[in-house]
Amino acid sequence: MDPHPRGRRRGRPTGCSREAIEALLRAGGTNTGIARELHTDTRRVAAIRAELDLGPARKTLTFAEKWAAVTEPAADGHLRWTGRRGDWGTPRMVYRGRDYSARRAAFEELHGRAPVGPVFPGCGWDECVRPEHLEDSPMRKALRTQLTAIFGEAAA
Template sequence: MTVRADVAELLRAGYGDRTIARQAGVTLGSVTRARAELGLPKARGGIKGAGSPEDLFWQRVKPVDGDHLEWTGHRNGKGTPTLHWKRDNYSAYRLAFQIRHGHEPKGYAFVTCEHEGCVAPGHIGDSAVTARPAHHRGAIGRKPNGTREEIVALLKEGLSDKQIGNRLRTNPKRVSKIRAEEQVPAVVPVALTFAEQWAMHTEPVDGGHVRWTGRFRGDSPAVTDAGRTISVRRAAFERLHGRPPVGPAAPGCGYGPCVRPEHLEDRAIRQRTNSLYDAIFRAEAA
């Protein structure tokens, strides 16, 4: 068998089979066979195991176009995406809701977008405000359509016409009409926050470094934030230091691909470090 170049590269970089399979979009079995083919030992250490069900959630998703996240993990008999962590089963929908809102969903958690298999935290709602979605239509006590009050409440929550239509089983055109009457501005679909993209696209590396697994602009890790492409290193630096970097933010730790905020230096930090060295060496020379 021939080993794909990207798989070979990840194998040689010391990643585990599971991580490589997820990243390269191939089966676990094919990675294991590729490892044997290249005569490489089993990976160990390096990548930390999941520290929480939320960690595990991020390991079981695959970003796709339109800011959706496809679930790559297990589904139970009812088709609900689930994961197993420390002897407990968790619903990926509930975890996603918790990640986005910081609290447990009230009632049921369900997908509000139309992308098959999506578990994106921004695309999961709960039944606190509204009735359950289409496939639960037969449930007892379920009204056929949303009331105007329900629609207005969801409009004010920032849902799109289509999302509200899906949730309330009502025509998005009716929602659009009420939106105009209530003068609620149209919404753009909820995008992932920087923190969510960070959690999704970073991996710890031996030596306390962090590696970027997401997209790049040129050779710089990049994400889309509020519709703009921004540098991951600049954003991470600013979040840690509370100020934007002066000049480029680059790893000062010796690990070239590093994006760990604590390992990033800007011109101001580099100059301070240099003058500190100069002062030490001048003092020694005197």
């Protein structure tokens, strides 16, 4: 019995049409993204790109470009999430090749460190994703300590 009934010995299937690849290339898709979407080989996509003289694939988006594409300004200086959401409605984004909570990714980008504990908006609006409004556990603890020092136990 032939272990490869279609005659393929290795590599990814190439059952997609050239027209489908061309359409996605002209729409600005990357070689890897198109290959993944159409279940074909990236070398095939790259060869078609070269034949069409479309130039190199677009560059990887920066964090700021990705962030701007999935957020919009809201009232009072807040920022509303318009992108993908997880199972419980949590804003989600792929950042540095990993699927993150969008708030964690924004916190890490702004502060240059991974957050400790959950990240929540400290501004009072639960839907806010403005990086400057996000706080992790040590930031919330420090704020509680400061408020207690100023206003006493009633502030805690």
